[in-house]
Amino acid sequence: MVENEELQQEDGGPDRLEGRIIADRYRIANVVSAGANTVIAEAVDIEQDQPVTVKVVRPELAESAEFKRAFRRQAEVATALRHPNVASVFGWGDTELDGEPTVFWVVEYLSGGSLRDLFDRGLLLEPSQALVVGLEACRALDAAHQRGIVHTELTPSKLVFGDDSRLRVVDFGMAALIGIEAWGDPATVATHVARYASPEQALGMTVDAKTDVYALSLCLIEAVTGSVPFAGDSTVSTLAARIGKLMPVSADLGSLASVLERAGRPEAEDRYTAAEFGQALVQAAEALPRPEPFLLMEASLFAVALREKATLDELPDTPEAGADTETDEETPEPEPETDESVQDGAPEDEPLEDESSEDESADDGASETDTEIEIESPGESDSESDPEEAAVGAIVGASDLLGSDDAEPDADSVSDSEGPGESDSEDADADAGDSAGAIPLLLLTDIADAPTGAVQVADGGASTTASSGSTEEPIPTQEMPAEMVAAAAVATVGSVTETDVVDPTPSGIIYDDEDNGKPWGKILLLALVILVCLGALGYAGWLLVRTKSYEVPDLVGVEETVALNEISGNDWIIETEHERSDDVPDIDHIVRTDPAAGVILDEGEIFVVYVSDGPELRTLPELEGLTQEEALGMLTELSLVAIEVPPEFSETVPAGSVISWTVRGDASLTAGAQVLPETTIVLTISKGPEPRPAPALFNLTLDEATAATDGLQLVLERGDDVFSVDVEVGRVVLQVPPPETPVERGGTVTVQLSKGPDMVPIPDLAGMTLPEAEKALDDAGFVINSLLGTTEGTFVAISVGGEEVQPGDLFIRGTGVDLIFL
Secondary structure (H helix, E strand, O other): OEEEOOOOOOOHHHHHHHEEEEEEOOOEEEEEEEEHHHEEEEEEEEOEEEEEEEEEEEEOOOOHHHHHHHHHHHHHHHOOOOOEEEEEEEEEEEEEEEEEEEEEEEEOOOOOHHHHHHHOOOOOOOHHHHHHHHHHHHHHHHHHHHHHOOOOOOHHEEEEEEEOOOEEOOOOOOHHHHHHHHHHOOOOEEEEEEEEOOOOHHHOOOOOOHHHHHHHHHHHHHHOOOOOOOOOHHHHHHHOOOOOOOOHHHHOOOOOOHHHHOOOOOHHHHOOOOOHHHHHHHHHHHOOOOOOEEEEOOOOHHHHHHHHHHHHOOOOOOOOOOOOOOOOOOOOOOHHHHHOOOOOOOOOOOOOOOOHHHHHHHHOOOEEEEEEEOOHHHHOOOOOOHHHHHHHHHHHHHHHHHOOOHHOOOHHHHHOOOOOOOOOOOHHHOOOOOOOEEEEEOOOEEEEOOOEEEEEOOOOOOOOOOOOOOOOOOEEEEEHHHHHHHHHHHHHOOOOOHHOOOOOOOOOOHHHHOOOOOOOOHHHHHHHHHHHHHHHHHHHHHHHHHOOEEEEOOOOOOOOHHHHOOOHOOEEEEEEEEEEOOOOOOOOOEEEEEEEOEEEEOOEEEEEEEOOOOOEEEOOOOOOOEEEEHHHHHHHOOOOEEEEEEEEOOOOOOOOEEEEEEEEOOOOOOOOOEEEOOOOEEEEEEEEOEEEOOOOOOEHHHHHHHHHHOOOOOEEEEEOOOOOOOOOEEEEEEEEEEOOEEEEEOOEEEEEEEOOEEEEOOOOOOOOOOOHHHHHHHHOOOEEEEEEOOOOOOOEEEOOOEOOOOOOOEEEOOOOEEEEEO
C-alpha cells in the first residue's frame, strides 16, 4: 500500500494528469475517462516496467475518514481475491486530485476492451460465444461469492478482456463501496447502471450474491439480442419495470433461453447461484454449435503502442545466422503488423492447437484459425534457450546431416523467425477485419494444450519448411513423444559428422614388415583406447541421464518471487497454491512448502509452494444478548476491535448486555460474514428498562388505579384507608410517590383510599357543669362556638347552626356547637 503520496500535477483537472506520476511509481500515460465518481487512467509502473490502470476516487466521495477506512478494507479484500477471471489489484494508497486529498487503487492493465466496447461498435455475439463469456464470468463470480464478496454493479463495462483474450471481472468490492451512497435512494442511481440492477436493488432491499447472477443474465441477453430487458427512459421507469416480472427470453438465444430465464427470475431464491449458473451453461453448450472466435478491439491507442513496442522488442538485432547455404536473395525481415496477427493467449514459445482442426476435411488444408508449431533452425537458437528447445534443434541438425545432398534447404524457404500463423495467406488478415488493433479472441475454454514434444517436420526431413521451396502446401505437424525428444538430443550430442568419418583405406604402416609379426601391442593399445572412449562416453551418458537431487530450502516467510527465483535452477515442477495464514499474514509470502524444508527432492518432481493471501478471515459471531464481558472476550479472541457507543435503554435486553452491533463502515455485514482481523465492531450496550413517570391516581377507584400502574409495568400497593370529606368512599385520596415521579420498571406505587367523612355523635350533657360538658364535647370531637348563660350554672340545651340537637345526633368531627347554661 502506498500512503501519503501527492498527485504531482498542476491545477486543471483530470485532463492534466497525463505525464504525471502517482506515488513516485505510476506514470500516467492517458486519461481514459473522468466520471462522476472516479478518474480512470492508463499508466506505466515504473518499478516493474509494465502497463497498469490507475483509478482515482473523486475527492468529494473520499472526504470522510469512515470512507477511507472502508476503502482500505475493500482494497485488502480485492487484493486477496486471486482468480484467472478476476482483474488483479496491485496496490492502493492516498493521493490528491485537484488539490483535494483522495484515494486511488491500481489494477492490471487489460487491453482487449470490454463487452461494452463491442456493443458500442455494433458487434453482437452468437449464443455459443455468449455462453463462453458467461461461463468465465460465472467462474469469477463464484470465486468472489465464496469469499462473501458481492459485486452489486455488474455491467458490460465490468466484463473486460485481456491481451490473452481471457475475460476478467473488474471492480470487485470497489463498485459496491462507491455505489452504496447512490443506492440509498435508488432513484438517484445512473440509468446506465439501473439497466442491470436486480429487483431487490430496485426496491432498496438488502442484496446478496443472487444480485450478480441477475445482472449477468441481462448482460448475456444484450450480448446476443442487442437490447437490455426492462430498459426505460429514466432510472425510475427502468427499475420499476423489472419488479415482479419474469425475464423475457426469445428463441434467438437457443438453449441459453431457459438458463437465462431462471438466472433472471424476480425472486432471488428462485435464481441460480453463480456455480449453478456455470453448470447450466455447460449443459446448454451441448445443444449449441461450436463457438467461432470473434475479434476484440484495442481499448485505446495506449494498448496499440504497447503492442507495437512489444513487437519491436521481439525483432532480432542482427541478421540471422546458422544458414547452411548462401543465397543471392536477401531474406526479408518480418513486418511489425505480422506479429499483430498472432492470437493473444498463444505466445510463440507455447503455441496452441485448436481441436476443431481434427473435424475439418483434409481437402481444406490447415484452417486459418489453426495454430501450427514451428521451430527455428539450429543456427537461430538463442544461447539461453531451455534444454528441451536445444534438443529439438539438435534433432533438426541431425536430420540435415543424415539426409541426401539434395535435401539442403533453399534460402527462400528458410523461416524468418515467423510467429505462429504468419505463414497463412493474406486472406486471413482480410477476414480479421480492417480495423487497426483488432485482436482475434481465442475461446480458451475450447482449446486443448499443445501435445508434448510436438515438432513440425517436413516430408524431406531437412528443415522446417518443404525442401521444394513452395509455401502453398502446409507442412504437417507430427507428434514426437517426450522420451523420443530426449533420446534424440542425447544421440545427436554423440553423433559423428561427415568430417569425422575414418577413411577405411589401410595405412602403409600397418603392413610394415618389421611390425607385421608383432601386432598385439597396437591391438591392445587400440583396445585400451576404445575402452577409455567407451568409459568416457558412458560417463558422459550418465551425466546426461542422471537425476539430480536438491535439498528443499526454508522458504517460509520469503516473498514469492524471491522464493521462486531461489529454486528456479532445481528443475522441479513448481505448483502454486494460495491460502490465508495468520502465521504469515503478509500477502504473496510463502506460508509453507510440500515437501518441507530439509527434504531431498529429485529434479522433475512436484514441489508445491503455498502463498499467503493475507491473514485468515474471521467469521463474525452473533453478539446480541451476550453480556458485555462475553462479547468483548469473543471479539478479542478473533482479533477484532470492539468500540462502544453510549448505552441505551431496552425493555427486552438486561442492563449490561449487548442490544445490537454493526461492522463499522459496512452495516450490511451480519453474523456469519467474513472479515479481516482488526475489523472494528461497534457495540450498543443496554442500560435496562427506561424509568417511567408515576401515573396520577387521585380520585380513582382501586381497579382504575391498578390498571394504570399495570400498563406501566409498576406494582400498586394499598395503604390504610383514611377519612375524607372531599373524596368519596373507595377512591384514592393519597399516593406515594407523587405523580410524574420517575419509577423503575417493576417499582411500587402506594395509595390510600377514602373512608368518607368522620361522623361523631352528640354526647349526653344533662346535669353536667360547664367544665364537665367541655370535656365531654372535646372527647367526642366537637368544638364549642358560644356559651349563653352563666358559667356557674348547669346544662340546659345544645344547638348546631342555631338548631337544637339531641344526644346521639351525628355530625362531622370538628363541628362547632352552641351551649346554654343557667
